[in-house]
Amino acid sequence: MDNKDCLDRSAQSSPKKRKKSVESIEIDGDLCKGCDICIEFCPVDVFQASNKLNRRGYYLPIVADMEKCPGCQLCELLCPELAIVITYAQKSDNTETK
Amino acid sequence: MSQLQHRLIDYVRKDSLPHRFCVGCGCGTVLNVFLNAIDSLDLDPTQMVCVSGIGCSSWIPSPYFKSDTLHTTHGRPIAFATGVKIMRPDMKVVAIAGDGDIAGIGGNHLIHAARRNIDLTVFMVNNMIYGMTGGQAAPTTPEGVKTASTPYRNIEPPFKVADLVVAAGASYVSRWTTYHVFQLQKAMQDAMTRKGFSFIEIVSQCPENYGRRVGLRNGTSFLKKFKEQSVNISKAQTMSDDELQDKIVVGKLCDQSRPEFVTELHRLTKEQVEKLAMESES
Amino acid sequence: MTDNTNRIRYLDRLAGKTYFLLGDEACAYGALYSGCDFFAGYPITPASEVAELMARELPKAGGICVQMEDELASIAAIIGASWTDARTMTATSGPGFSLMQENLGYAIMTETPCVIVDVQRSGPSTGQATKPAQGDVMQARWGTHGDHNIIALSPNSAQECFDLIRDCFDLADTYRTPVIMLMDGEIGHIRESVVMPEPLEARFSARKAAQVGEDIFGGSELVPGMIHYGQGSNVHVTGSTHLANGMRDVSTPEVHDVLVRRIYRKIDDNREKIVRVESDIGKDGTARVGVISFGATARPAYGAVKEARNEGVDVDFMRLITIWPFARKQVAEFGKNLDVILVPEMNLGQISREIERFVGCKVVPVSKIGGVSHSVEEITRAIVEIA
Numbered sequence: 001m002d003n004k005d006c007l008d009r010s011a012q013s014s015p016k017k018r019k020k021s022v023e024s025i026e027i028d029g030d031l032c033k034g035c036d037i038c039i040e041f042c043p044v045d046v047f048q049a050s051n052k053l054n055r056r057g058y059y060l061p062i063v064a065d066m067e068k069c070p071g072c073q074l075c076e077l078l079c080p081e082l083a084i085v086i087t088y089a090q091k092s093d094n095t096e097t098k
Numbered sequence: 099m100s101q102l103q104h105r106l107i108d109y110v111r112k113d114s115l116p117h118r119f120c121v122g123c124g125c126g127t128v129l130n131v132f133l134n135a136i137d138s139l140d141l142d143p144t145q146m147v148c149v150s151g152i153g154c155s156s157w158i159p160s161p162y163f164k165s166d167t168l169h170t171t172h173g174r175p176i177a178f179a180t181g182v183k184i185m186r187p188d189m190k191v192v193a194i195a196g197d198g199d200i201a202g203i204g205g206n207h208l209i210h211a212a213r214r215n216i217d218l219t220v221f222m223v224n225n226m227i228y229g230m231t232g233g234q235a236a237p238t239t240p241e242g243v244k245t246a247s248t249p250y251r252n253i254e255p256p257f258k259v260a261d262l263v264v265a266a267g268a269s270y271v272s273r274w275t276t277y278h279v280f281q282l283q284k285a286m287q288d289a290m291t292r293k294g295f296s297f298i299e300i301v302s303q304c305p306e307n308y309g310r311r312v313g314l315r316n317g318t319s320f321l322k323k324f325k326e327q328s329v330n331i332s333k334a335q336t337m338s339d340d341e342l343q344d345k346i347v348v349g350k351l352c353d354q355s356r357p358e359f360v361t362e363l364h365r366l367t368k369e370q371v372e373k374l375a376m377e378s379e380s
Numbered sequence: 381m382t383d384n385t386n387r388i389r390y391l392d393r394l395a396g397k398t399y400f401l402l403g404d405e406a407c408a409y410g411a412l413y414s415g416c417d418f419f420a421g422y423p424i425t426p427a428s429e430v431a432e433l434m435a436r437e438l439p440k441a442g443g444i445c446v447q448m449e450d451e452l453a454s455i456a457a458i459i460g461a462s463w464t465d466a467r468t469m470t471a472t473s474g475p476g477f478s479l480m481q482e483n484l485g486y487a488i489m490t491e492t493p494c495v496i497v498d499v500q501r502s503g504p505s506t507g508q509a510t511k512p513a514q515g516d517v518m519q520a521r522w523g524t525h526g527d528h529n530i531i532a533l534s535p536n537s538a539q540e541c542f543d544l545i546r547d548c549f550d551l552a553d554t555y556r557t558p559v560i561m562l563m564d565g566e567i568g569h570i571r572e573s574v575v576m577p578e579p580l581e582a583r584f585s586a587r588k589a590a591q592v593g594e595d596i597f598g599g600s601e602l603v604p605g606m607i608h609y610g611q612g613s614n615v616h617v618t619g620s621t622h623l624a625n626g627m628r629d630v631s632t633p634e635v636h637d638v639l640v641r642r643i644y645r646k647i648d649d650n651r652e653k654i655v656r657v658e659s660d661i662g663k664d665g666t667a668r669v670g671v672i673s674f675g676a677t678a679r680p681a682y683g684a685v686k687e688a689r690n691e692g693v694d695v696d697f698m699r700l701i702t703i704w705p706f707a708r709k710q711v712a713e714f715g716k717n718l719d720v721i722l723v724p725e726m727n728l729g730q731i732s733r734e735i736e737r738f739v740g741c742k743v744v745p746v747s748k749i750g751g752v753s754h755s756v757e758e759i760t761r762a763i764v765e766i767a
Binding site: 206 | 386389390392393417438439440441443446448449450456457458459461462463464466468483486609610612614615618619620627628
């Protein structure tokens with residue numbers, strides 16, 4: 001199993017397959033340290049860099065296109081700051097990683 | 099103050115965030131995945147004891163994770179954890195510490211715990227450096243690297259710690275990087291539910307004290323490098339040593355069932371207590 | 381934490397009888413009588429017999445005994461186990477005691493009750509591995525780095541090995557501190573009769589419990605109560621400087637000052653209750669010569685005192701049972717009217733230098749190293765010559 005395939009698969013999988021649709025994606029400005037990992041690794045470029053500075057002097061990413069989000073959870077898990085807060089839609093077929 | 103509530107915030111000690119890890123540090127990701135693993139397993143943190151040593155990754159449970167915590171001396175979390183587990187076999191005891199801590203100064207405790215197959219879970223966050231003290235060479239630092247204590251070059255070959263732990267007799271061993279967050283979460287869940295000595299080597303980034311010495315100045319470039327360097331174990335088994343040079347072999351290295359130390363210890367005591375009880379009655 | 385049923389059943393079989401035991405063995409039985417739940421050790425002469433007896437007997441009493449991979453792991457394991465509300469102990473000698481120093485400091489800083497037996501042998505280094513000495517006295521006090529206090533007791537018979545180890549466990553619990561049983565190899569390997577009392581005289585815990593949620597590393601009391609793992613209190617134990625709730629704070633000078641001074645005062649302010657000496661003062665005020673000793677050496681020392689008195693020399697005698705905290709008040713009182721105090725010890729004057737600090741008179745060490753204890757004649761001669 002190639003790692004690239006695994007992540008590509010999960011990233012490109014349709015919402016139906018992942019069974020998770022996303023209501024909102026927010027970035028906690030108090031926690032974010034502007035590491036840009038979410039920008040770099042989101043497979044569908046939901047995030048973009050901005051010149052928005054937080055109180056601690058870090059440039060915050062912004063959610064540029066939430067509609068593209070397949071609900072793969074990659075950004076949420078990768079974020080070293082627990083700064084990405086995603087609200088998933090409450091659906092009966094929402095069988096996430098649990 | 100932000101009104102956002104991360105869904106896993108209840109697992110974190112109040113007011114401990116934002117944490118002190120550097121920008122792009124892998125420790126934050128390990129904490130994140132760990133919380134997800136706990137949540138997915140529906141584990142009760144009040145039935146857990148987290149033990150850590152000295153180093154940046156030892157801060158993952160202490161102070162950030164909300165449970166009974168034992169932040170010990172450098173290299174010794176496994177030894178301290180053994181005492182806790184022996185007397186509270188019902189609690190889940192997890193040790194989280196770095197490569198220098200677990201495999202450097204703490205190497206002896208690591209191999210004996212694996213040999214005994216003590217029911218502990220150990221997450222060794224391997225950033226290939228002694229990061230907290232400024233970037234000195236660790237037993238896991240690749241050959242040739244210039245570090246604070248090897249200013250010309252590192253002349254030592256690095257340890258393949260996970261392989262060492264397999265050879266010592268552990269029940270469950272896997273290796274992942276902080277890039278492979280989904281697989282890492284699953285591995286953490288497996289490790290915490292397996293009986294016996296479970297060990298995960300988590301290759302992680304230290305942009306500040308290692309990365310900048312090898313041209314990987316931030317978390318993103320590091321994670322890209324991990325992605326590039328990783329080879330799944332099934333594929334690695336078909337590759338030559340030369341091909342595997344500079345590669346990180348990821349995946350499950352072993353998963354076996356063996357008699358477990360704490361169980362055997364308690365069985366021994368139970369036998370003697372029952373024997374004495376019988377003798378007392380007769 | 382001891383399961384009383386199994387423990388009492390075990391102790392019942394020993395109770396009320398007299399046994400012929402090694403000091404090491406008496407020490408181990410004393411630990412069993414104290415409700416020791418967990419022992420972790422590593423073999424080392426002359427302490428191995430403590431571990432061997434624990435390995436054989438502790439499981440019968442419902443406890444767990446483990447041989448760890450080294451001494452560092454042994455003391456680490458007993459500290460970890462102590463936080464599960466267990467009475468824990470390890471035993472070693474000089475070289476192993478040296479290895480344990482870092483974690484001993486950890487136990488002091490985290491206020492973890494536990495008992496460390498050091499059966500002293502001739503050093504430094506490997507030295508005379510099988511020969512007795514009293515060379516770890518200062519190490520017991522200052523072996524671990526940083527400002528700290530410690531309690532150390534020194535038995536001088538197999539019976540005292542049994543009795544004092546029980547005090548060690550009580551002191552450890554009462555003051556939330558590691559306690560050192562500073563035996564010498566001579567006493568560890570002496571074989572004498574030991575009387576074991578009824579188990580009802582046994583006490584298995586002296587810890588003060590705190591309420592879940594209460595601070596256990598500070599507060600209004602000098603010795604805070606303890607909460608153990610598994611009580612749902614998210615206990616945070618760290619060797620770093622910490623606040624009263626256990627959370628690390630290394631940046632605020634006052635936090636460190638308050639913490640370290642309180643830990644120091646736990647023992648310092650309670651000297652009256654902790655320090656024990658035994659003395660034989662001759663005709664009050666007439667003696668000008670005194671002898672102070674401890675451990676195995678106190679036996680020929682006292683014999684010499686009696687011999688000297690027979691030869692017409694008035695001598696006062698004191699035996700230190702508590703080595704640390706030092707019996708400064710008792711020693712000062714002892715030395716008030718004396719011209720000279722002789723201090724026979726199996727080291728190069730570690731206790732005599734401490735005595736010097738608290739008396740105005742001359743202090744003469746009667747040192748003997750080389751692994752052979754003093755004879756009564758040697759010390760008698762020293763007393764008579766100086767008188």
